[in-house]
Amino acid sequence: MRDRSLYNFFRSLKLAIGLILFITLTSIVSTFIPQKQDPDFYRELYSRFTAWLIDATGYDDFFKSLIFLVPSSLFFINLSTCTFHRFRTRLKNKVRKRFGPDILHIGLLVMIVGGVITLAGREEGFTMLSVGDQINVPGGYVMTLENFEFLTYENGTPKDWISTVKVVKGEEIIHESFPIEVNKPLKIGYVKLYQSSYDIQSYIILSDPDEKMYKLSVDQMIPLDDKGYILRAVDKDEKDASKSTAHFDYWQGHEVVDHQDFGISESIDIYTIEEMESTMATGLQMVIDPGYYPILIGLLLLTLGLFITYIQKIGDDKL
Secondary structure, three states, rough: OOOHHHHHHHHHHHHHHHHHHHHHHHHHHHOOOOOOOOOHHHHHHOOHHHHHHHHHOOHHHHOHHHHHHHHHHHHHHHHHHHHHHHHHHHHHHHOOOOOOHHHHHHHHHHHHHHHHHHHHEEEEEEEEEEOEEEEEEEEEEEEEEEEEEEOOOOOOOOEEEEEEEEEEEEEEEEEEEEEEOOOEEEEEOEEEEEEEEEEEEEEEEOOOOOOOOOOOOOEEEEEOOOOOEEEEEEEOOOOOOOOOOEEEEEEOOOOOEEEEEEEEEOOOOOOEEEEEEEEEEEEEEEEEEEOHHHHHHHHHHHHHHHHHHHHHHHHHOOO
16 A cells, blocks of 8 residues: 555655655756866855855755755656656556656656756866877877967957867768868767867977977976976067067076076077967867667657657647
């Protein structure tokens, strides 16, 4: 008898409505709280009690917190029980079979599973690339940035960023020339690449007495025993490269003691500056979402369930 009561409890419509309201309200509240920040961030932004409450409830990472996962799990059990009960009742009773709502429920269940997989396995990364740079993409792919365009409107505001890339896997060319745009990501295997930002990347080329070449980017250091030079900026003269200037912080011990500027062909201790470059670089966000296909399948089942329900409803109206 207790098992029957538990069964009825989990297929209760009141439970479903209560869980949906709770999940909706707590999700709305989470949109007002910055996510995945250090505890000190919340202590500085909120009162001591509010910061403690956010940490205790897991609101700093809401979709991985018990306050979201527990009611979502209960809703999954509720929806599964309702689907099972309705499906079994339809099979037993001699009534016209209407499986549209059942397919719709199954679609919702598959989408929930996909959402859980996404929460558990989603990975994100970020990379800055200049034209000619290559990166390895999970799955054995190699992507090369062939071109980068930063388009603006007549008033100078950003219009679009376009990263044109080439993708190969071994000897096979997957994409000869694919333009990644803000609303046009590139899908490679189970990885998606989104156009995220852009930046100016500056660097210099140094040579040592053995004529070996080194690339030094901004914020990198030339270490020289107990001292060193950190490259802070590059002013490249597009008309006359010989007038370009590299700006350095000069360190001794553990502090900056001077700021020094150098031009092309000038020496920094044993090194000589050969070239200076300032180029535009694209910022690409890499996302791995293992729950993508379950969610897609769930959406297709939802569509199918709604379509079948609609067709059957039309048939009933004609009778």
